[in-house]
Amino acid sequence: MSKMKSSSCPQRGEVGTSGMPREGTLRHAAEANPPHPGPLPTRERERQQRGGRLAAYAAIATLWIVAIVAGGAVGLFQAFGPPPLGRDLELSSVVLDRKGQLLRAYLTSEGRWRLPATTKDVDPRFFEVLLAYEDKRFWHHRGVDPFAMMRAAWQLATHGRIVSGGSTLSMQVARLLEPRAKRSFHVKVREAVRGLELEWKLSKEEILDLYLTLAPYGGNLEGVRAASLAYFNKEPRRLTLGEAALLVALPQSPELRRPDRYQEAARRARNRVLDRIAGHGLFTAAEIERAKREPVPNARKSLPMIAPHAADEAMAVSPRQTPQRLTIDASIQRTLEALARDRVAVLGPDMSAALIVVNNATGEILARIASPDYFDERRAGQVDLTQAIRSPGSALKPFIYGIGFEDGLIHPDTLIEDRPIRFGAYAPENFDLTFQGTVTVRRALQLSLNVPAVAVLEEVGPTRLITRLAQAGATLILPKTEAPGLALGLGGVGVRLTDLTMLYAGLARQGTVAPLNEGLGAVQKAPKRLIEPVAAWYVASSLLGTPPPESAAGGRIAFKTGTSYGYRDAWAVGFDGKHTIGVWVGRPDGAPVTGLAGRTAAAPILFDAFARLGMSPHPLPSAPRGVLITSTAKLPPPLRRFASHGAAGEAMTPQVRILFPPNGASLELSGLQGEAPDPIAIKIAGGTPPLNIMLNGMPAGSRSGAGTLFFEPDGPGFVRVTVTDATGAADTVLVRLQ
CATH class of the missing domain: 1.10.3810.10 (Biosynthetic peptidoglycan transglycosylase-like)
Structure with missing residues (x-):
């Protein structure tokens, strides 16, 4: 502080410093x-x-x-x-x-x-x-x-x-x-x-x-x-x-x-x-x-209670050190604490949420909301939910594909099958209980399809996946007496929100993980390798195209959602070129919540959190040397279609396939003006009769075998066609009528 001078020179006619008139x-x-x-x-x-x-x-x-x-x-x-x-x-x-x-x-x-x-x-x-x-x-x-x-x-x-x-x-x-x-x-x-x-x-x-x-x-x-x-x-x-x-x-x-x-x-x-x-x-x-005329306060206000869990943890580690300086930004922390309180108030009185914001470059934690309200006993407010061990659901899939990219097994434009298949006694199903048929790996990741992820994991190896993530600094907890298996890719493991967010920040850093730190001025630990830069870029560019939640703009952040078994945990983790944000939603006691899903419960919070950072999303790093950007047809032959080399994967039934129209096609409606459009042909192959056809989830008839059938469209728009056979095998296409 600069030396302060008292102004003791009174004006003419004032009272002097002795208290007597001049x-x-x-x-x-x-x-x-x-x-x-x-x-x-x-x-x-x-x-x-x-x-x-x-x-x-x-x-x-x-x-x-x-x-x-x-x-x-x-x-x-x-x-x-x-x-x-x-x-x-x-x-x-x-x-x-x-x-x-x-x-x-x-x-x-x-x-x-x-x-x-x-x-x-x-x-x-x-x-x-x-x-x-x-x-x-x-x-x-x-x-x-x-x-x-x-x-x-x-x-x-x-x-x-x-x-x-x-x-x-x-x-x-x-x-x-x-x-x-x-x-x-x-x-x-x-x-x-x-x-x-x-x-x-x-x-x-x-x-x-x-x-x-x-x-x-x-x-x-x-x-x-x-x-x-x-x-x-x-x-x-x-x-x-x-x-x-x-x-x-x-x-x-x-x-x-x-x-x-x-x-x-x-x-x-x-x-x-x-x-x-x-x-x-x-x-x-x-x-x-x-x-x-200024008002005089008539009550005492509570002293600040921002990031209370982080403060408690810092004091527990160094109780004699004061003041303690954290990497947390109070303005971001306060804003996201309000966001968490607002969202869980809508979700229900027993619901809670946790968020964490990380600086990609340094690993510094800029905000950590461990519970929406520190003093809310019903929501176990003093429990640090960013450190709770929970099932990540599908949130580990990007790392499965990342190792597959690194190994040269797949490319984002490699074709892969999403059909009913059994891996020994394990038969994965998609969240919506449907199958997409043949899709690109990029699309399989964006739609979080289960069968392709498990097929790639079978090639990569569950033990290798969990070891790679552990070497990068994440702690994954398996059930007692259980070895890593294929269910690992769909959430059969426990992980903390902090660790999961750290791993995603590693994707934003093109494959190196910066250990998270919360103490300002702490010694920075050396980054750890997760996957190669090219593989990390493939994953990030694919996640950038993940369909956003309702009323949100897509293509701004790369993100992935996850929903655990039994609807207990909803996740969403996303990143841009500067920040990574992880979100968890669920009940603190781990009880199931009917209808809880990462896409509907956690993803909207994730997008709102990025919006409340007060800055436009930063672009992802440019493509590193060695990235191959091309179409499926121009890929090297071994990368055009993924085929599992293991013996565990076996087709459950003769495959039922929709040969026409192809998935994602746009079809021109024909017919006389003022009259109903002409019927649309559907060509089906394979499958065990009888075959049942559904249009947009509604029954549209059945057939005794493969062949061609026709349906009458209501008009322009999207139509999802699903065919199932007697064994439960299915194929689905989504086409646009215009």
């Missing part, structure tokens, strides 16, 4: 009211004589105090022992965000909010008011102000009561460091001596810092920072003149002027401060009047 004012007063030429009345003479005696006594007392303080300082220093310098004070532990904003504070062992504060933390106008009201010569005296003592003694003598005190801020700090229940001459001398000692040992700024930290503000509030947060709900860096005046007035009588209990007394005290400083030329009359 010479010019006296002269004008004498000219306006000449003295009475006759003898004074007896009562007036007695009054003057009494005032003269009191003034003499006050002067003698003042000189005596000054003599004791100045002449006997060495002896008093020895008598009172070494001065307390405030270096062993117990302060409230505080946790700050990356910009120094308060996330959370903790009570001292005595149950006090004693937040550390320095001059750089407080609005300069607070010091202007404080010094003008309490200690105008603070920057010039050495702990004791003889002029202030003489003025206080004179005012006591002439008014018969205390008008202003003679204590300097240094003496007040001494009193705060060594509180005394009783006030006496001995205590006053002790404060004066301590004030001199503090000035000898500490700088002026350090003495101010102690005052800012220890001044009482009513109840268990100590220090200007705690008071500003409790009464104004803001840090003291930006105070209005009225707020500054109130904070100067409260320490004089903190319990009787508490705004939350005695609002009118607080208002009067604030206005007295404003009246006192009005003549110092620091503020205009208009500013003073405007400050008097």
Whole structure:
């Protein structure tokens, strides 16, 4: 803090620093009211004589105090022992965000909010008011102000009561460091001596810092920072003149002027401060009047409770370290906490959510919402759900395909079958219980098809997948006595939201995983390899085309959803070129929730979270060297169609296939204008009779075998055609009629 100067140069006609009118004012007063030429009345003479005696006594007392303080300082220093310098004070532990904003504070062992504060933390106008009201010569005296003592003694003598005190801020700090229940001459001398000692040992700024930290503000509030947060709900860096005046007035009588209990007394005290400083030329009359009109708070507000789980974890790791600085950005954290509260309120009283935002480049956690409400017992608010072990559903599929890309087994445009198939005793099904037939690997990943993912996992190997993810830093938990199997690809494993988000950030980094960190300034651990850059780019570019949730714009972020067995967990993890966000939704107790799905419950939160970051999505990294961008027909022959080389995969039945129309085709409607369109042909091959046909989920008849049938369309639009045979085998195509 730059050295502050008290403005003690009064204007013409003002009251001087001694409390007496200046010479010019006296002269004008004498000219306006000449003295009475006759003898004074007896009562007036007695009054003057009494005032003269009191003034003499006050002067003698003042000189005596000054003599004791100045002449006997060495002896008093020895008598009172070494001065307390405030270096062993117990302060409230505080946790700050990356910009120094308060996330959370903790009570001292005595149950006090004693937040550390320095001059750089407080609005300069607070010091202007404080010094003008309490200690105008603070920057010039050495702990004791003889002029202030003489003025206080004179005012006591002439008014018969205390008008202003003679204590300097240094003496007040001494009193705060060594509180005394009783006030006496001995205590006053002790404060004066301590004030001199503090000035000898500490700088002026350090003495101010102690005052800012220890001044009482009513109840268990100590220090200007705690008071500003409790009464104004803001840090003291930006105070209005009225707020500054109130904070100067409260320490004089903190319990009787508490705004939350005695609002009118607080208002009067604030206005007295404003009246006192009005003549110092620091503020205009208009500013003073405007400050008097400011409302006085009538209640205490809760101190910040931002990212409470992260703060608790930091304090548990280093309980003696304060302040603690986290990588969390308080503005992002606060925004996403509100988002989580709003969304779970709609989902139901037992539902909860967790979010985490990661900086891709550094692995720093910018926000971590471990529960929507820390104090909500029904939602187990104090449980950190970002660390809960849950089934990821389909959220691990991108890493299956990533290793497949790396091994040269597949390319995003490789054709792969999505048909009923059995792997030993395991027969995977899709979420909607339908099959898409022949699709590209890219499309299989975007639609989260199960059979293609399991087929690729069979080639990659479940043990290899879980080992690769573990080597990248993720912890995956298998059920006891169970070895990795093909169900791993569909959620047969436990993972934390933090680890899953870290892995996805590795895809955004083109295959290297930066370990997550939450402590600002912590030593950065070396990145770990996940997959090769080309493979990571293939996965990211494929996920960029995943169909977005309703009312959301696609192609802006790469993302994947997941739904665990039994509808217990809904996931959505997405990334752009700068951030990765992971979302989990479910019940804290792990109970199933009917209809819970990642696409409908978690994905909308993910997209809303990216929107609330307040910036446009950053583009993904450009394609690394070695990327092959081409069509299926131009791929090398081994990559044009994926074929499982293992013996486990066996077709369950003779395949039923829709030969026409092909999936994704656009068909022109024909027919006379004004009449119904001509029927559309469907050509079916294979399958075990009877064959059942459904159009948009509605039965449209059956056939005794393969062949061609016709249906009459209602008009332009999309039509999903599904054919199933007697064994349950199915094929589905989606065509557009125009």
